[in-house]
Amino acid sequence: MILPKSGEIPMQELDCKLPFLPAMEADVLDASRAFFFEQETGVFREGEKLKWALILVEGAVRLFHRNHNSDRELMMYEVASKASDKITCVTFYSSECEANMCAVAEPGSILMYIPVPVLEKWADTSLEWNKLVVESFRSIFDALVCTLKIVGTKNMEERILHLLKSRAQREGSDVIQLTHQQIANFVGSSRVVVSRILKEVETRGEIKLQHGRVKLLSFTSVESLPV
Numbered sequence: 001m002i003l004p005k006s007g008e009i010p011m012q013e014l015d016c017k018l019p020f021l022p023a024m025e026a027d028v029l030d031a032s033r034a035f036f037f038e039q040e041t042g043v044f045r046e047g048e049k050l051k052w053a054l055i056l057v058e059g060a061v062r063l064f065h066r067n068h069n070s071d072r073e074l075m076m077y078e079v080a081s082k083a084s085d086k087i088t089c090v091t092f093y094s095s096e097c098e099a100n101m102c103a104v105a106e107p108g109s110i111l112m113y114i115p116v117p118v119l120e121k122w123a124d125t126s127l128e129w130n131k132l133v134v135e136s137f138r139s140i141f142d143a144l145v146c147t148l149k150i151v152g153t154k155n156m157e158e159r160i161l162h163l164l165k166s167r168a169q170r171e172g173s174d175v176i177q178l179t180h181q182q183i184a185n186f187v188g189s190s191r192v193v194v195s196r197i198l199k200e201v202e203t204r205g206e207i208k209l210q211h212g213r214v215k216l217l218s219f220t221s222v223e224s225l226p227v
Helices: 022-031 116-125 127-153 156-171 180-187 191-203
Strands: 033-037 041-044 052-058 060-067 072-080 102-105 109-115 207-210 213-216
Touching (some): 060 109, 072 180, 156 191, 180 191
Antiparallel strands (some): 060 072, 207 213
């Protein structure tokens, strides 16, 4: 796992508002680093050794599996920054500190890199920290369950529409800034298939295709969508 070459934020200048206890704050200032991602950036790849545990401060990170033989991707889940009384862990890792999927930070995201030994020390000494981590990983587990339900029970058009409506709800806009290729990566399909389905949906008057983005013409809250 390689640290970013640019975009580092001095820890003393980072107003992360995360629920660290005083002793943890000292560890963070002493050993951690933080980076701002101006554009979409790969954070780590499947199989890489993770010397740093990642905490999301702002923005969002997409976690996915990539099949190099078929050149296809399948999004596993996405994490977005939460309220200041919570933490947002980015991923699980194995006992060998090996990443089990790939991660990409979205533009405008800030990630805190904390050395794995520091987190292991906190796990041994802080009940409150362990509660925060369990809560964060429960959110990841719920997102993974949702992905499995969608992949296992919905056809490709339903998966694409669920993705678009979920993004619209998260971003508070009916215009989703995604290319056909990016949508294909999210749902584990090809650009040709996605383009054909989007065109069919546009013909029905449900969306408007624009350059590099999709506008929803009929928006339904994702909570009302069956999963």
